[in-house]
Amino acid sequence: MRLILSFEEEYRMYIEAIAAAIRQFRSDAEVVVLAKQDADELEAEVERTGTQLLIACPPIPENPVDEQLTSSIELAPDTNQPSRFRVGQRYWETTNPTLAEILSVVDETKRLSRTSRE
Amino acid sequence: MANCPCVTAHLAEDEDSPVTKRILLVTEHNAFREALAARLNQEEDLEVIWQAGSIADTRGVHLNGIDVALVDPLLPDGDGLELVREMSVVNPNALALVVLHGLDPAVHQQALGAGAAEVLNTRTSVEDVIKVVRRAA
Numbered sequence: 306m307r308l309i310l311s312f313e314e315e316y317r318m319y320i321e322a323i324a325a326a327i328r329q330f331r332s333d334a335e336v337v338v339l340a341k342q343d344a345d346e347l348e349a350e351v352e353r354t355g356t357q358l359l360i361a362c363p364p365i366p367e368n369p370v371d372e373q374l375t376s377s378i379e380l381a382p383d384t385n386q387p388s389r390f391r392v393g394q395r396y397w398e399t400t401n402p403t404l405a406e407i408l409s410v411v412d413e414t415k416r417l418s419r420t421s422r423e
Numbered sequence: 424m425a426n427c428p429c430v431t432a433h434l435a436e437d438e439d440s441p442v443t444k445r446i447l448l449v450t451e452h453n454a455f456r457e458a459l460a461a462r463l464n465q466e467e468d469l470e471v472i473w474q475a476g477s478i479a480d481t482r483g484v485h486l487n488g489i490d491v492a493l494v495d496p497l498l499p500d501g502d503g504l505e506l507v508r509e510m511s512v513v514n515p516n517a518l519a520l521v522v523l524h525g526l527d528p529a530v531h532q533q534a535l536g537a538g539a540a541e542v543l544n545t546r547t548s549v550e551d552v553i554k555v556v557r558r559a560a
Contacts, residue, residue, distance in 0.1 A: 314546055318522070319455045321549040326458035329465065382524075384451050384499075404457035 306415045307335040308358035309350065311342060316362065316382050323360070323380075326404055331411050348373070358414045360407070363389065375421075376414040378407065393417050443468055444559050447484060449475045449503060450495035450522065459493075462549055469556060481506060486513045491559040493520045493552070496534065504537040511538030518559040522547075 308327070312320040324338050339350065341362070351359065351373050363379035363386075365371060371391075379389040380402070387398040390406075392413045399406060446463060448471050450456045460471040472488070475481045478501040486492075492510055496503035507519045521534040522543045534542045541555055 315524070316545055318459075318543075318545045318547050318549060318552065319452065322455055322458040322462055325462040325465075325549060329461055380454070382452075384453075401451065401453050403453045404461070407454055 306333075306358065306411075306418055307337065307354055307356050308360065308411065308414070309337050309339055309347075309354075309356050311339045311347060311359065311361040313341040313362055319382065323404070323407065327408065327411060330408055334411055334415070357418050358411060375417050376410055378410060380407075443470050444490040444556060445488060446471045446556065447473045447475070447481070447486075447489045447492040447494075449481060449492065449498070449506065451476050451497065451499055452495070459549070459552075463553065463556070466553060469553070477501075478503070478506060486510050486517070489514060489517050491518045491520065491556050493522060493556070494539075495522050496530075497524070504534060504539075507534070507537040507539055518556075520552075520555060 310320050310324050320338060324336050327334055328336050337354070342350070350356070357375040358377065359365060359374050360378045360380055363381060365377050365379050371377060376392045381388045384401040387400050388402050390397050390399065390410060392410055446469060448456055448460055448463075453476060456474055456476065460474055463469045463471050473481070473484045475484070477498050486509065489510070492507070494503045494507055504521070507521060510517055510519050518540045519538055520541050520543055521539040522545060523530055523534065524545050526544065531542050543552060543555065
């Protein structure tokens, strides 16, 4: 499966660390880190590459980017603000999520993507 | 935090092995902290021996056993710079690194005044963090 992490430059340390951890613990995932793009650029990238999971600073453009994704995480840089998760049609919020919660979304996205292909 | 203060036994090293730098990692951001710890622990000569998401979480750590502390000053129960000050007294040989959000020169100076050897910014790449951590005595 393929996932994109799209963040603003000021959070480079955060996103590079999380990307490295996903690569380490989910070595079958193709992880791409992109500088923050506008909605059109992001949509084109998601469509072109068949990306299934997008992790980005809020807000993720609702349409049309979100429709093409299996899952998304709006990861709030402020630990007092909720991070918003979507996997398929399931939505939830968590304040200051753990790495395990992010990895579980990677796993669930992979499972859903596999199921939808079968 | 999903606190996982993890103390790891220090293994004897042969003469050819690089000396392992023991790292204290203090930041409230759970996912970032856990991810950075995992990345640092991938390096043969680096080992995160304690993670903390608050001042309270650092209470059990022996600052004398730390080579490098990577500290976010914005903690939920206090100022991380207090920990840097404490470290500079208890273990002056340790390298205290402060990670700031933003580029406020006044905060930068406060961090250096508290005893930080270097002030990093969240714009710093992880690879550059690793290079700075390796400078620890």
